[in-house]
Amino acid sequence: MIKLFKVKEKQRELAENASGGPPIKKQSAGELRLHKDISELNLPKSCAIQFPNGKDDLMNFEVSIRPDDGYYLGGTFLFSFQVSPIYPHEAPKVKCKTKVYHPNIDLEGNVCLNILREDWKPVLNINTVIYGLYHLFTEPNYEDPLNHEAAAVLRDNPKMFESNVRRAMAGGYVGQTFFPRCI
Amino acid sequence: MADTSSRSRDLDKLLLRPGNLVGPRFEPGPELRDDLQAFAKVLVVGAGGLGCELLKDLALSGFKNLEVIDMDRIEVTNLNRQFLFRLEDVGKPKAEVAAKRVMERISGVQIVPHFCRIEDKEIEFYNDFSIIALGLDSIEARSYINTVACSFLEYDSDDNPREETIKPMVDGGTEGFKGHARVILPGITPCFECTIWLFPPQVKFPLCTLAETPRTSAHCIEYAHLIKWNEVHGGVAFDPDNPEHMKWVYDEGVVKNIIPAIASTNAIISAACVLETLKIASECSKTLSNYLTYNGSEGLHTEVAEFERDKECLVCGPGIRIELDTSITLQKFMDLLEEHPKLRLSKASITHQGKNLYMQAPPVLEEMTRSNLSLSLFNLMGKLPKDVVHVNGTTIKNDQKFSCLRKLRVVFKGVDGVTDMDTAGGA
Numbered sequence: 026m027i028k029l030f031k032v033k034e035k036q037r038e039l040a041e042n043a044s045g046g047p048p049i050k051k052q053s054a055g056e057l058r059l060h061k062d063i064s065e066l067n068l069p070k071s072c073a074i075q076f077p078n079g080k081d082d083l084m085n086f087e088v089s090i091r092p093d094d095g096y097y098l099g100g101t102f103l104f105s106f107q108v109s110p111i112y113p114h115e116a117p118k119v120k121c122k123t124k125v126y127h128p129n130i131d132l133e134g135n136v137c138l139n140i141l142r143e144d145w146k147p148v149l150n151i152n153t154v155i156y157g158l159y160h161l162f163t164e165p166n167y168e169d170p171l172n173h174e175a176a177a178v179l180r181d182n183p184k185m186f187e188s189n190v191r192r193a194m195a196g197g198y199v200g201q202t203f204f205p206r207c208i
Numbered sequence: 209m210a211d212t213s214s215r216s217r218d219l220d221k222l223l224l225r226p227g228n229l230v231g232p233r234f235e236p237g238p239e240l241r242d243d244l245q246a247f248a249k250v251l252v253v254g255a256g257g258l259g260c261e262l263l264k265d266l267a268l269s270g271f272k273n274l275e276v277i278d279m280d281r282i283e284v285t286n287l288n289r290q291f292l293f294r295l296e297d298v299g300k301p302k303a304e305v306a307a308k309r310v311m312e313r314i315s316g317v318q319i320v321p322h323f324c325r326i327e328d329k330e331i332e333f334y335n336d337f338s339i340i341a342l343g344l345d346s347i348e349a350r351s352y353i354n355t356v357a358c359s360f361l362e363y364d365s366d367d368n369p370r371e372e373t374i375k376p377m378v379d380g381g382t383e384g385f386k387g388h389a390r391v392i393l394p395g396i397t398p399c400f401e402c403t404i405w406l407f408p409p410q411v412k413f414p415l416c417t418l419a420e421t422p423r424t425s426a427h428c429i430e431y432a433h434l435i436k437w438n439e440v441h442g443g444v445a446f447d448p449d450n451p452e453h454m455k456w457v458y459d460e461g462v463v464k465n466i467i468p469a470i471a472s473t474n475a476i477i478s479a480a481c482v483l484e485t486l487k488i489a490s491e492c493s494k495t496l497s498n499y500l501t502y503n504g505s506e507g508l509h510t511e512v513a514e515f516e517r518d519k520e521c522l523v524c525g526p527g528i529r530i531e532l533d534t535s536i537t538l539q540k541f542m543d544l545l546e547e548h549p550k551l552r553l554s555k556a557s558i559t560h561q562g563k564n565l566y567m568q569a570p571p572v573l574e575e576m577t578r579s580n581l582s583l584s585l586f587n588l589m590g591k592l593p594k595d596v597v598h599v600n601g602t603t604i605k606n607d608q609k610f611s612c613l614r615k616l617r618v619v620f621k622g623v624d625g626v627t628d629m630d631t632a633g634g635a
C-alpha cells in the first residue's frame with residue numbers, strides 16, 4: 026500500500042493547516058448495544074430508572090427499587106450502574122447506594138448477585154439485571170452471604186430478621202450499625 | 209554511512225528483488241525502500257513489554273517515522289522484560305524513554321512519544337498514520353482503537369470499501385507462553401468487534417465466595433482487592449504498582465495474581481507483527497490471513513486461522529445506505545424505516561454520534577426526546593451531508609418479530625460535498 030501512503034502523506038502535507046471540524050464522538054459497539062437494552066427496557070412498576078447525566082449518557086444510570094412484597098416492602102433502594110465500553114462482554118458494575126441490612130448486600134454496597142459476576146453472559150441484559158436485583162429483596166438468600174450477621178439471623182430466626190429489617194428501614198441501629206431511613 | 213547500508217542488507221533481499229508471493233502492485237527497487245522510509249508512518253499503541261519490542265523491530269525493519277503512545281510510567285517490576293528501560297528510568301513515562309532509547313541505538317529513525325491516554329487524542333490524530341500497530345493488554349483499549357480506525361472507512365454506493373480509507377491495524381497480544389498476531393484491514397478482514405467472542409469473558413468469582421470461603425489464592429486476592437481494601441481504605445483506589453498498597457495486600461497474606469509476562473513470547477509476537485506491517489506497506493509478500501496463534505508452553509505450536517467478517521458488524525460493516533431529502537422530519541424518517549424493504553423496522557430508537565435522537569423507552573427518555581420527532585433530521589444530525597446513524601427496533605422476518613440493531617448510512621440529497629462516497633464510520 027506504499028503508493029497510497031505516499032499520495033496520502035503528500036496530501037496531508039499540503040493540507041497541513043486545514044482546520045478540522047468539531048471533535049466527534051465515536052460510539053463503541055458496547056454503547057450501541059446498551060442503547061438497544063435501554064430502549065427496550067420493560068420494568069415492573071416497582072422499579073424506576075434515572076439518568077443523572079441527561080439523555081445522552083446511558084453508560085451511567087441509577088435504578089430505584091421499591092419492593093411490593095416481602096421483608097423489604099415499603100423501602101426504596103437506589104442502585105448505581107456503570108457500564109463499560111466493552112459491554113456486554115463484561116457485566117455492568119452495580120452498587121447499592123442505600124445502606125441496607127441484607128444478607129446479600131454488604132455495608133459498602135457490594136451486591137452478591139450471580140448474574141453480575143460468575144453467571145454473567147452477553148445474552149443477558151439490563152432488564153435481567155434489574156429483575157435480579159428486585160428478586161434479592163423479595164427472596165433474600167442466606168446461602169450466599171455478604172453480610173454474615175444478617176444471613177445468620179435470617180437462617181436461624183426469620184422473625185428477628187424481619188424486625189431487624191423493619192428497624193433498619195425506619196432508620197435505626199441493628200447491633201452496632203446505624204441504617205438511615207429509607208421508607 | 210557504511211553502517212546504514214549493512215543494516216538494510218537483509219531488508220534489501222525482500223525489497224529489491226522480485227518474488228513469487230508478492231502483491232500485484234509490488235515494484236521492487238531502491239525507490240520502494242526509500243518510499244517506505246519517507247512515507248510510511250506507523251503508530252505503536254502501548255510501550256509495555258510488547259510495545260518496546262514493536263518499536264525496536266519496526267525501527268530495525270526500515271521504518272523511519274514512528275510514534276508511540278502510552279499513558280503509563282515505568283515501574284520496577286517492568287524492568288525484567290521491557291528491555292528499553294533501566295533502573296534510573298523508574299517513574300518516567302514509558303513512551304518517552306522508549307522513544308529516546310530506540311533513537312539512540314538506531315540512527316536515522318524519528319520517534320515521537322505521546323504520554324497520554326489513547327482517548328485523549330483527537331480522532332484525527334489516528335488518521336495521520338499509514339498503519340497502527342497494537343501492543344496492548346486490554347480488550348477495552350483494543351476495542352477503542354478498532355472503533356476509531358474503522359470510523360475512517362468509507363464505502364462506495366455499491367457497498368465496496370474504498371481502499372484509500374482503509375486504516376490497516378496489526379494487533380499483537382501475549383499472556384504467559386501464549387500469544388497472537390493478527391492483521392485487521394477494516395472492510396476486508398474481520399475487525400476486532402467481528403470476533404470479540406475470541407476473548408473469553410473474564411472469570412469473576414462470586415463475591416460471597418470471596419467473603420465467605422475463599423478457597424484459592426485467586427479468591428484471596430480478589431477478596432483483598434474488592435472487599436477488604438474498600439473497608440479499610442474507603443475511597444482510595446487500589447494501585448497494584450504502588451509499593452505501599454502492595455505491601456498492605458502482602459501483609460494481609462495474599463499476593464498479586466499476575467500471569468507472568470515472558471520476554472520471549474513478546475519477542476516472537478512482535479516479530480510476527482512487524483513482518484506483517486512490512487508486508488502491508490511494501491506488498492513484498494501476501495499478508496497473514498488473518499489470525500496467528502502461538503503457544504510456547506509445551507514445545508512450540510503456531511497456527512493460522514482465517515476468521516470471517518461479520519457482514520452486519522456495527523463497527524466495520526457498510527450498514528444500509530439511505531438517501532433522504534433535507535426536509536424530512538425525524539418522524540417521517542421513522543415512517544420510512546417501517547416501509548423500507550430491507551429494514552421493515554418499527555418502534556425505532558435512533559442514535560447519532562452519541563446523541564439519542566429518539567428513544568422508545570424508558571418513559572423518562574421517551575419524554576425527553578419526543579420533541580425531536582417534528583424536527584428536521586438534517587438539522588438534528590448537525591447539517592452533515594452524510595453520516596451514520598444507528599437504529600434499533602423491531603423487524604419482521606418470515607412472519608416473526610425480531611428485535612434488531614442496524615447501522616444506516618444516511619446521505620442527504622443535493623447537499624454540497626456529497627459525492628458517491630459515504631462514510632462507514634461512526635460505529
Ligand SMILES: [Zn+2]
Nearest residue numbers: 399402521524
Ligand atoms: Zn467488524
